Amino acid sequence: MYRTRGEFAADGIGPGNRYGMTASGCGVATLLVRPDCIYISGAVRPDSGAACEGRVVMNIELTSADRAFRDEVRAFLATSLPPDIKRRVENGLELGREDYASWHRILYEKGWVAPGWPVDHGGTGWTHMQRYLYDEESAAASAPRIMPFGVNMVGPVIFTFGNSAQKARYLPRILSGEDWWCQGYSEPGAGSDLANLRTRAERDGDVYVVNGQKTWTTSAHWADHIFCLVRTDPDAAKPQQGISFLLIDMRSSGIEVKPIITIDGGHEVNDVFFEDVRVPVENLVGEENRGWTYAKFLLSFERAGIADVGRSKKQLAGLKRIAAAELSNGRPLSEDDRFREKIASLEIDLLALEYTELRALSRQTSGEEPGTEANILKIRGTEVQQRITELALEAVGTYANPYVPEALKDGWNEEPIGPEYAASVAPRYFNWRKASIYGGSNEIQKGIVAKLVLEL
Ligand SMILES: Cc1cc2nc3c(=O)[nH]c(=O)nc-3n(C[C@H](O)[C@H](O)[C@H](O)COP(=O)(O)OP(=O)(O)OC[C@H]3O[C@@H](n4cnc5c(N)ncnc54)[C@H](O)[C@@H]3O)c2cc1C
Numbered sequence: 001m002y003r004t005r006g007e008f009a010a011d012g013i014g015p016g017n018r019y020g021m022t023a024s025g026c027g028v029a030t031l032l033v034r035p036d037c038i039y040i041s042g043a044v045r046p047d048s049g050a051a052c053e054g055r056v057v058m059n060i061e062l063t064s065a066d067r068a069f070r071d072e073v074r075a076f077l078a079t080s081l082p083p084d085i086k087r088r089v090e091n092g093l094e095l096g097r098e099d100y101a102s103w104h105r106i107l108y109e110k111g112w113v114a115p116g117w118p119v120d121h122g123g124t125g126w127t128h129m130q131r132y133l134y135d136e137e138s139a140a141a142s143a144p145r146i147m148p149f150g151v152n153m154v155g156p157v158i159f160t161f162g163n164s165a166q167k168a169r170y171l172p173r174i175l176s177g178e179d180w181w182c183q184g185y186s187e188p189g190a191g192s193d194l195a196n197l198r199t200r201a202e203r204d205g206d207v208y209v210v211n212g213q214k215t216w217t218t219s220a221h222w223a224d225h226i227f228c229l230v231r232t233d234p235d236a237a238k239p240q241q242g243i244s245f246l247l248i249d250m251r252s253s254g255i256e257v258k259p260i261i262t263i264d265g266g267h268e269v270n271d272v273f274f275e276d277v278r279v280p281v282e283n284l285v286g287e288e289n290r291g292w293t294y295a296k297f298l299l300s301f302e303r304a305g306i307a308d309v310g311r312s313k314k315q316l317a318g319l320k321r322i323a324a325a326e327l328s329n330g331r332p333l334s335e336d337d338r339f340r341e342k343i344a345s346l347e348i349d350l351l352a353l354e355y356t357e358l359r360a361l362s363r364q365t366s367g368e369e370p371g372t373e374a375n376i377l378k379i380r381g382t383e384v385q386q387r388i389t390e391l392a393l394e395a396v397g398t399y400a401n402p403y404v405p406e407a408l409k410d411g412w413n414e415e416p417i418g419p420e421y422a423a424s425v426a427p428r429y430f431n432w433r434k435a436s437i438y439g440g441s442n443e444i445q446k447g448i449v450a451k452l453v454l455e456l
Helices: 020-025 064-080 083-090 097-110 128-140 148-161 164-176 291-307 309-325 337-365 373-400 425-436 442-452
Strands: 030-033 037-041 056-059 181-184 200-204 207-214 225-231 243-249 255-261 267-280
Touching (some): 064 128, 083 097, 097 164, 148 243, 200 225, 207 243, 243 291, 291 373, 373 425
Antiparallel strands (some): 030 037, 200 207
């Protein structure tokens, strides 16, 4: 083991810089974080070429342009986020379709609804860093997230692989929020093993006739359209080769949506049944039987934002407030050594996650392909989200037991059982079990990391 000598400084986040714990081949012994830089004193691999004895300093101060941008976003959120929506997000209350829709409209009018899109199609032209700051500020301000299925998922597929008629028809309505989308990938028997999907689309003149079932379809009960993976060639040599990507109007005759009520009592997901649904062939994206390529392209977008570091920071701050308010042996739980240790360990993991995200950002800024960071971010990001809900459950103790669904609705003004913040803790805990499953289960992500990083 060697120690570094002197200081290593990297100016701002930009091409070539590496953030977090892999810079100069360092392992980390101690990590001290200051507002503008991280001090790392640690073990360095003998082959890294780094000098011995000392410390490593990395400057993560924002550039003045980024600071100005962050202030602009902060000011916009302070004045434009409707207080009732903010309150609902802050208190873990239910959000309705109209909450999401009205925030979408406000962002659309500001021109900020699709930061990831090319400027020609209505994107913001922001740098990766600006997008990161925007997400952070939105989470800190308790803004609801934008429904991802249109803007973050099918939109990029359409502007990348769709024809000009599809771009003209769908993209403006996704941006404005007039059309809501849902994602028809998973089926009973085809989740992790998605290529096993069986929903059939058979060509009949100028339509496809679709039969089958999709499941776990988030927001299908709110959606105007569904983008579906369908099997168009059941005889293809490999299962992936016979799949197509179809855009289907949810008002088509033969579609039935049935709710699936999740363990927290909420209604987010659905079964969607298709019986002889006639879909115009012009709704095929790209080429027939090439849908798997478009499907994988879309999944990389789905996983990218899933770590949600900003929201976890906000949730962690809420957890600390709960720990300060709850008593353990007559003293605030936040002074209990064992509980403090758990929160500290969580916070360290969240910090490490943030630097992994910044490292991924740095790669993107340098024009490199996103690596396995997306998979790692999905795994660790969702683990952190779940641990926050677990500690909150532990903190409120028996007050997590009463289940009062009305308490999660805005305007409910009966006497709460226990502290007001306790009502949403158990539903949130149960609801977040989903995070390690959706977007590709964590076990599957670990398999990918094992193969690509560890070469197992
Ligand atoms: C709340 C929620 C919302 C969702 N929203 C949508 C949506 O809008 N649209 C959509 O299309 N889908 C959606 N999904 C579906 C989601 O993508 C699938 O649930 C997920 O891909 C897992 O598939 P499965 O449920 O079929 O589980 P399975 O694939 O049957 O897996 C069962 C278990 O076995 C493990 N496993 C499976 N294969 C392996 C392997 N090779 N190695 C190790 N472990 C393995 C899995 O990790 C899991 O723990 C949603 C799911 C949830 C929970």
